[in-house]
Structure formats: C-alpha cells, structure tokens
Amino acid sequence: MEAIFLFYRYLVENVRIRIVGADSMISEISIVPIQSSYSLDNRIITATVLNEEPLVMKFDQVLSDDECQALIESASSRLTRSKLAYKEVSQIRTSSSMFFDANESPFIVAIENRIASLMHVPRSHSEGLQILHYEPGQEFKPHHDYFGPHHPSSRNNRISTLIMYLNDVEEGGETTFPRLGIAVKPTKGSALYFEYFYDDPRINELTLHSGEPVIQGVKWVATQWMHRQPI
Numbered sequence: 001m002e003a004i005f006l007f008y009r010y011l012v013e014n015v016r017i018r019i020v021g022a023d024s025m026i027s028e029i030s031i032v033p034i035q036s037s038y039s040l041d042n043r044i045i046t047a048t049v050l051n052e053e054p055l056v057m058k059f060d061q062v063l064s065d066d067e068c069q070a071l072i073e074s075a076s077s078r079l080t081r082s083k084l085a086y087k088e089v090s091q092i093r094t095s096s097s098m099f100f101d102a103n104e105s106p107f108i109v110a111i112e113n114r115i116a117s118l119m120h121v122p123r124s125h126s127e128g129l130q131i132l133h134y135e136p137g138q139e140f141k142p143h144h145d146y147f148g149p150h151h152p153s154s155r156n157n158r159i160s161t162l163i164m165y166l167n168d169v170e171e172g173g174e175t176t177f178p179r180l181g182i183a184v185k186p187t188k189g190s191a192l193y194f195e196y197f198y199d200d201p202r203i204n205e206l207t208l209h210s211g212e213p214v215i216q217g218v219k220w221v222a223t224q225w226m227h228r229q230p231i
C-alpha cells in the first residue's frame with residue numbers, strides 16, 4: 001500500500017537516475033553508489049563515507065607510491081601560478097598548477113580510466129587531470145567547484161570532484177568543508193570525493209571547501225573534475 005503514497009519520477013540525465021518522493025522530500029541517488037570498497041583496475045579501493053547528502057567520501061589506495069611519484073615528476077617542470085574560474089590570479093588561490101593533456105601518455109590515460117570508473121562517469125566527461133603544488137603558506141580559500149550561472153562553462157557544468165593526495169603533508173594543508181564540519185588530512189595515495197549534482201541547490205552549496213594553508217612541508221594533489229556532459 002505504501003506505493004499509493006509514493007510517486008516515483010525517474011529522470012535519466014546522462015549519468016544518473018533520481019527518485020523523487022510524493023511528499024516532495026527529495027531523496028536523490030548519488031552518482032557513486034555507496035560501498036565499503038570498490039574493486040577496479042586490479043586493486044581494492046576502500047571507502048569511508050564522511051557525509052551522505054551531499055555525498056563526501058574518502059578513498060584509500062587509489063594511487064600507488066610509484067604513481068604518486070611519477071605524477072609529481074611529470075608535472076613539476078610545467079607548473080605555473082594557479083588561476084580562478086575567469087583565469088584571474090588571486091590571493092584566494094595561491095598554489096601553482098598544471099593540466100595534463102587528454103591522451104597525453106598511456107600512464108595518464110590509465111590513471112584517468114581508473115578515476116572515471118571510481119567516479120562512475122565516463123572519461124569523456126572529464127577535464128584534463130590537474131596537478132596542484134602548495135608551498136608553506138599557500139592555500140585555496142573556500143570555494144565551490146561548479147561554475148556560477150553566468151560563466152560560459154555553466155552550460156555543461158562540473159558535477160563531481162576527486163582530489164588525490166600525492167604526498168603526506170607534515171602539517172596543515174587539510175581539505176575542509178566548513179558547512180559540513182569535515183577536515184581531511186592529506187595522505188599519500190588516498191583521495192577525497194564529493195559531488196554537487198543535486199536538484200536542490202542548497203545541497204550543492206554545502207560542498208563549499210578549501211585547501212587550508214600548508215604549515216610545514218609541501219603538498220601535492222591531483223584533481224579530476226567531471227562534467228554533466230562530454231567535454
């Protein structure tokens with residue numbers, strides 16, 4: 001009889017299905033199905049849910065030590081000052097960074113394929129893999145990863161993010177979500193996942209996050225952003 005009180009509307013929008021209840025309490029299915037581990041690419045990636053809606057998860061063993069090192073080495077001679085959404089240099093984001101080209105090398109393609117499987121979005125929806133480097137005092141102040149409604153990229157907006165930590169940071173450099181009370185310490189090979197593909201913009205807004213200033217040591221991360229449609 002419960003079915004009488006429930007009206008399910010199924011919407012398929014490229015990569016996921018949403019279910020909307022008749023009581024207008026929206027319960028939206030996440031892009032990534034919640035599991036305690038994922039077996040892919042000949043490895044077991046373990047997962048911890050940090051928040052359910054919006055979904056925020058920590059993954060362990062996403063990258064091996066050798067892969068972290070190879071990413072750092074391939075990126076280090078190509079870093080330039082990081083910019084914001086309108087290509088402006090700002091004190092909001094003081095790191096340096098670079099993007100790998102699509103299909104740049106078999107190594108990068110293999111990593112991107114693993115990430116796409118983990119994020120449950122086809123690789124064709126991804127931006128080039130980005131490497132970020134922070135020296136002591138550098139940071140990325142609170143921001144959202146999706147584009148505002150007036151930005152040209154909002155027509156095919158970002159829907160999810162994977163931040164992979166390429167080294168252990170001695171002190172500082174946590175990724176924090178001030179509206180969710182979450183702080184994640186960078187640990188080599190692990191990754192932080194979150195998505196902002198919800199109908200209710202208030203849920204997406206909760207993904208405000210920052211890279212806290214590095215206090216001691218340096219911080220290297222690789223970031224992958226997925227879009228609603230192929231790029």
Ligand SMILES: O=C(O)CCC(=O)C(=O)O
Binds near residue numbers: 132145211221223
């Ligand atoms: O460095 C971090 O911990 C956060 C990076 C970040 O927020 C981003 O790349 O959007």
